[in-house]
Amino acid sequence: MINKRKLFEVFLDRMAKAEAAGMPFEAAWYAYAILEDRLVSMLRNSGGENRPNGKAIKMMGPKIEKLRERASVDALLAANFPEYDVEDIDETELWKWKSARDELIHAMARGELTLDEIDEKVSKLAADGAKLAREYAAAAARLKKHRHKVPQS
Numbered sequence: 001m002i003n004k005r006k007l008f009e010v011f012l013d014r015m016a017k018a019e020a021a022g023m024p025f026e027a028a029w030y031a032y033a034i035l036e037d038r039l040v041s042m043l044r045n046s047g048g049e050n051r052p053n054g055k056a057i058k059m060m061g062p063k064i065e066k067l068r069e070r071a072s073v074d075a076l077l078a079a080n081f082p083e084y085d086v087e088d089i090d091e092t093e094l095w096k097w098k099s100a101r102d103e104l105i106h107a108m109a110r111g112e113l114t115l116d117e118i119d120e121k122v123s124k125l126a127a128d129g130a131k132l133a134r135e136y137a138a139a140a141a142r143l144k145k146h147r148h149k150v151p152q153s
Contacts, residue, residue, distance in 0.1 A: 008037060012137065015130055024119075024126035031129025032101065035094070038136040039063040045143045046070045046077045060098050064089065076150040080143040082135050094136070097128050 015030035043049040043063060047070055050056050057063050068089060071078040078084045083092040090096075104121050107113050113121070 008034070008137075011037075012133070015133060019126055019130050024122045027126035028101070028122060028129050031126065031133040034133040035097075035129070035136055036060060036063075038133070038140040039067065041140040042067055042077070042081065042136075042143055045140070045147050046074055061095075064092075064094060064098070076146060077143060080139045080146075082132075082139055093128070094132055097125070097132055100125055100128075 011030050011034050015027050015034065018024075018026035018030060039060065040049050040063070043057065043066060046067065057066055067077065067081055068084060071081045071084045083094065086092045090099075100121070104113075104118070104125060108118060
């Protein structure tokens with residue numbers, strides 16, 4: 001059986017090492033995995049990770065949207081969901097990161113960018129992703145730690 005906590009710690013460590021070693025694609029990929037995992041943890045600690053029909057919320061965008069919806073009635077989640085107070089979801093750093101990741105991979109697949117443009121964009125994606133991964137990891141840990149003290153609304 002996989003020790004999820006240990007795996008998560010390894011991902012954080014590998015992300016930092018990849019970033020330090022100048023391997024931005026690898027760092028961005030680990031950041032993405034960490035962010036997805038932490039969003040699922042936040043969903044789990046705020047009402048569940050599935051839709052009402054029992055199906056998992058699979059993509060990052062719907063996870064962010066569901067967490068923002070829940071945060072509007074869950075004070076603990078609101079206090080621990082970075083950027084909850086940003087009115088327009090498109091203006092949050094996580095949404096911008098998700099969009100930049102999507103745009104980059106599709107532009108690469110279509111062959112629309114030079115290698116220098118790809119390198120520049122992926123370096124920014126990695127740096128921003130690492131920052132967000134650390135921020136959301138801390139937020140998810142706080143939510144889990146304090147959930148028993150503040151029941152969901």
